[in-house]
Amino acid sequence: MVASAVLTVSDRCAAGLAEDRSGPLLAQALAAAGHMVTMRVVPDGERSVAEALQAAIAAGARLIVTTGGTGVAPRDRTPEGTRLVVDRELPGVAESLRADGLAASPHAALGRGIAGVIDSREGQPGVFVVNLPGSPGAVRDGIGAVLALVDHVLAQLDGGDH
Template sequence: MVKAVAVITISDTCFKDNSKDTSGPAIADFIKDLFPEANLHTIIIPDEKEIIERELKYFSDTNLDLVLTTGGTGLSSRDVTPEATKAVIHREVPAISVAITLAGLKNTPMAMLSRSVAGVREKTLIINFPGSKKAVIECFEVVKPVLAHAISLIHDELNEVRSIHNTMQFSHACHHHSSVDITKVALRPRESPFPMLEMTDAWKIVDEVMQQWIGSYEIVTLDEGLGRVNLIR
């Protein structure tokens, strides 16, 4: 269960004039919809590595479940959010960053210039988002399906994790037709109707059969070879 979330806007411009912050409020609205019972903290800070590190440490050390940052992920000399995030996290979650980048590239090649980082500090998941409202909307849609599950994993909430895994398993849409009732697969007898053999005995049987084969070869054209089975020993 997600109990507390922080949204940090990192921008020199927005720090001087809060009214110019559009990406932070956008994330906050998404969080309110996704985790309506969670306590939400929002702040705006300048592009200063020491300040970013301090706030990330503060929120994670006060046991917040999730910290989302927006801004400071580009290539300018003042864009230091990734460096600050890497300095405080204990474990990186690179696939989140990859997913965000891939989603962004569907809309603009400029997405490859973002250096967003995602990782875990103590029991807090930290994710960097870009600084524009449009990019934030796209990025949040990417990570939205996994946030609750990721936080359950971080907190070792095993019952919640199993519940999510089961839901995903049985809601998976398979395009192959089968008469097997997958909801009863786990209830099937687990014993094989065939006798169990030691590995050495099994290899001996296979070897005895193979010894009876007579090796030969035949040269055929490519068209004549269609439909044939080739055995290579």
């Protein structure tokens, strides 16, 4: 069972002004795939995202999927916060998610989400991190690709062979 964390990044959801619809959708999909899931909502911003990612890693998450903060609004800083934490980016994952999203919406081209890994260190295993957009549709479109990759990525981080 993979320990997974869902991180919703939204000023409005964090302030209780809007309902988080994407985070629960992600959590349901991960739980249905057999993952043990925790959820957290944080405000937009580079620092809040980096701190939430670090907290999820410290709590033992092996997969962290964020939703929100990947667009071009002034406070959309999820990719920047993620870059502060990941050791190596996986640009092919992010490119694939954007390409798949274009089939549903031209707005997918505006997504700036990244994917990457955090290497094993100090007794903590490696972690796979993926940024998804904040819309439920984008989450539905993207989670399948994440689930198709997670076991292989984690096996590689654990020293598995190709």
